[in-house]
Amino acid sequence: MMTLEYTRGVVLANEEDYLWLIEHYIELQRRYPGRYIAIIRRRVVAIGYNPEELYERTLRSYGEEPIIEYVRDPKEIRLRGQKYRITITSE
Numbered sequence: 001m002m003t004l005e006y007t008r009g010v011v012l013a014n015e016e017d018y019l020w021l022i023e024h025y026i027e028l029q030r031r032y033p034g035r036y037i038a039i040i041r042r043r044v045v046a047i048g049y050n051p052e053e054l055y056e057r058t059l060r061s062y063g064e065e066p067i068i069e070y071v072r073d074p075k076e077i078r079l080r081g082q083k084y085r086i087t088i089t090s091e
Helices: 013-023 025-031 051-062
Strands: 035-039 044-048 067-071 076-079 082-085
Touching: 013 025, 013 035, 013 067, 025 067, 035 051, 044 051, 051 067
Parallel strands: none
Antiparallel strands: 035 044, 035 067, 076 082
């Protein structure tokens, strides 16, 4: 589990990455729906479907601890643990 810490008012890099993620989430949903993304220095550096594998691969490639986040597909909903895809059709 990753935690954010403050050290005498210094903003940590991971905090900046979380803020970037929040600011760009709608755009990320359009580009990476239903996938995990790895973020380092306010940039998506890798994508995948397995968060553990993505974390290890990104850590090996960049030598830095990434933020791993699942990007929800705006066309999917979850009800009681089941995933449903919303399809809009015109009749």
